[in-house]
């Protein structure tokens with residue numbers, strides 16, 4: 001399997017050119033080569049001037065000619081601006097996972113600012129599992145490199161993200177998705193939905209996709225986009241449920257420099273990014289009321305006003321939205337605008353749960369197993385796995401409340417944990433998540449070094465977001481919920497951790 005190194009270019013890397021030292025990135029590349037596992041591709045993010053990055057890449061190319069090295073310039077208003085670093089790094093990793101679906105990823109944590117390191121840790125522990133390496137300079141000026149273990153479980157605390165880790169483990173499967181042909185499903189219910197989606201794809205109308213979690217709503221949204229006349233433009237996926245209420249408006253509609261403390265530069269929101277392409281609003285039922293109103297207007301007029309701006313902006317986006325919630329109930333309880341619902345649901349798809357898809361479940365299980373077999377094929381002493389008859393029976397008998405995502409994750413886990421080539425019903429049974437189990441944030445043993453501050457930061461972020469979600473963005477209520485004295489204290493926590 002080929003190897004890809006991802007890293008920011010840091011100050012010590014740039015200095016290495018003139019000081020004839022090594023610098024963290026080169027040290028990592030030399031180390032990998034010395035142990036016989038060299039990197040094939042190197043992808044560098046750089047917020048220094050472009051000419052510095054170019055100079056560095058050509059220097060590095062001479063030192064490590066066997067690797068293909070690329071650098072992407074990332075413009076940040078500040079190298080510690082979490083709100084810019086996070087989406088930039090996330091976007092690059094997403095692009096890379098499409099370009100290099102078969103590579104093994106390593107992220108270099110050392111180059112760059114502590115904020116950049118923290119963002120890597122967060123992404124690696126939630127959405128993009130990768131090996132982490134770090135390097136340090138000893139007193140005798142020698143760069144040392146080692147693999148870092150991150151022995152804590154952010155994923156267990158972040159349910160939403162946890163599912164993405166499992167999805168990512170199956171990146172090979174996802175990489176192949178994106179067209180209707182690749183959507184697995186021979187059952188009548190699925191065929192009907194695929195046919196409807198095919199028809200609606202070429203009409204430039206809003207589409208609402210309903211279905212339980214893990215039923216393939218995003219997969220359908222991508223296929224619709226890829227079959228539309230917007231296919232050569234951006235598909236911008238947004239999870240409305242994961243956006244902190246305070247930041248949601250700016251993330252969606254953008255802001256002007258100075259619109260709020262921390263707005264160091266003008267920022268294009270997701271609506272602007274989707275200009276010419278498709279905006280996919282997942283979990284649209286979670287949008288706060290104020291933003292529902294703004295969304296309705298943006299849909300009707302294709303115009304919106306970024307935060308702190310006096311001028312309207314226009315964007316020619318196509319909207320696909322999705323939710324696992326019962327929107328009718330939300331409308332009845334006044335939580336979701338009825339007029340918005342009718343605007344979103346011009347084309348409407350209802351994806352059936354896995355348990356209602358008959359034999360599709362076996363097809364999906366086979367596909368997942370063959371992808372996992374491929375993914376693990378070049379690991380030492382790996383034997384290709386296959387299901388026993390009892391395993392198939394077990395798979396068919398389960399309700400799979402997490403649907404395809406849960407099925408995929410269970411098979412993946414069973415493959416990792418079982419030692420035999422034959423996967424039995426028992427192997428699958430022990431690999432299912434016990435839904436009663438509470439996540440354990442505190443490991444019982446601490447055998448490896450860890451970064452306690454980073455863990456504490458993640459815990460704080462998680463609870464801050466959760467409190468705001470629970471109180472529908474009411475800061476005072478959120479502060480109370482968290483045992484903080486006032487909304488000002490809450491603001492301070494936000495400033496510190498976001």
Ligand SMILES: Nc1ncnc2c1ncn2[C@@H]1O[C@H](COP(=O)(O)OP(=O)(O)OP(=O)(O)O)[C@@H](O)[C@H]1O
Nearest residue numbers: 167174183184212213214215216217218219404405
């Ligand atoms: N028909 C399908 N064939 C193959 N794989 C599928 C299919 N539908 C979904 N998947 C896989 O199942 C997983 C979940 O799909 P997806 O993220 O689209 O679900 P979702 O309904 O959007 O979930 P959520 O509501 O939780 O965001 C992904 O790994 C996806 O690739």
